[in-house]
Amino acid sequence: MVDTVRVLRSGPRTTVQDRGRRGFQHIGFGVAGASDERCARLANHLVGNGPDAAVLESTIQGPRLRFTGPAQVSVVGCDPAITVNGVATDGNCTLTLAPGDVVDVPRTGGARAYIGIRGGVSVPLALNSRSTDVVAGFGGHHGRPIQHGDEFDIAPADPIRRRGIREPWRPLRRTSIEVRFVMGPEAELFTDREHEAFVTSSYVVHQDSNSLGLRLDGPEVASPPQILSEGQPAGSVQIPPGGQPIVLLPARQTLGGYAKIAVVVRPDLAMLAQALPGDVVTFTRMDFEDATALTRQWLGELTSATAVTDTLEAG
């Protein structure tokens, strides 16, 4: 018999995500995928999964889940609240469950928490990915967030020894985030004054933010005319009419028509995906070559930190 997970409470928005759906943007399928790739990868690491396994991504409040069989799970976010059978526990390690155990994530801490399940969430692959594209209603668990009463399978896998997250990878909740960026592809459409305003202003994360993009409130950056629709990278900082920046998160639409003043570097976009409404964001420019080196180093260190080994025991 295949072991399953039953959803006792879904939370406002919990979706199945992996590293995203690549190679289909030209027919209108967005990348989707985990908004905070760092936490998703750590969640997989804690349960001994490879980086491509699917996890659950919860926003603001996580689900309450009952596991029918023995299972190993993890909950990784910026200080999430977690209980197992009602008892508070720390998420930065492997949690080993007995049949019937109930895991609850009443609060994600930062904007998003990731629930890793040993073996991975076993929804069918759709265009090579298990990620949920909520806008298209495609992929993941029936193309939608999970709901109360849903049940899904866990891919069978042997248990692993308990793992932890090594410093400095334990995610921290920050209410003020400084993000680094490189000049955007339409940077030349903005005046020096606009560039100056962008790097010297403090922005507040707006309530209307979601997994497509983070809307920021702050001093206006005068927007240039709209551009013709084109592809757009995650991390793009768009300036729509009105002058309030939008930072595109990985689950962005495939095309956009607003000029992009900046692109946030990949390690900092993961941090930014944890920002809650009211948090403060500032932007610092970096050179393109430095950004490439930084991202390569960050990805390499993340790979080492999540290498398959049982010597990474932590507290």
Add this chain to the structure above:
Amino acid sequence: MIRDIIAAGEGGAYVRFGTEIDRGTSRTIQAFASALRALRRPEITDIVPGYVSLYIEFDVELVTVSDVQRIVEGITPIDLPWLESEPVIEVSVFYGGEHGPDLAQVAADCGMSEAEVVDIHSSSDYEVFFLGFTPGFTFMGVVDERIAVPRLARPRTRVPAGAVGVAGRQTGVYPVESPGGWRLIGRTPERMVDLSGAEPRFLLTPGRRVRFVPRDPGGFAADAGRE
């Protein structure tokens, strides 16, 4: 032909081919996209045509934008069989009323009657330049200047599948329910996309020519029920 390649973060780049909506530019972009796709290079993860640019996404751990530039410079464009010999695909449209809630405003903005807008929109053949935004959303052109109107100031949060919209010199069909900022002038009962199989199937793909055929507004429900 390639003006330049512009970095877009550590893992993306644009190759720009022009400055305005144009059949020739679109065909050139599609030809480059086809050739690049045919190389099947695993480090290149997405190849996304737009109106004037080709957006390329790549694995920053394997290549940099300079490597991608070399790859792009080395390719020979593969012309799509721009399907001029193929029949024009006719798409039935119920214009105006509940099916095209913005038609009256578009007509008013253009200083003509609704019938004239419908006549102009349905008398041109359009070319599908590229897909994107939602699965199978078609970006088509070129719309007659006389009925070119800007997008809505406030996009709708829900546009139904089959809605036919215009925005500037472009027109398109919403294949699935989604948000949308184009002016909705009609709706087609035809199914644009089939997502039920292992591979998605689209009625309209880049290179196809399309003509919108006005239908009697009363018949929408009957037609939509047909399959």
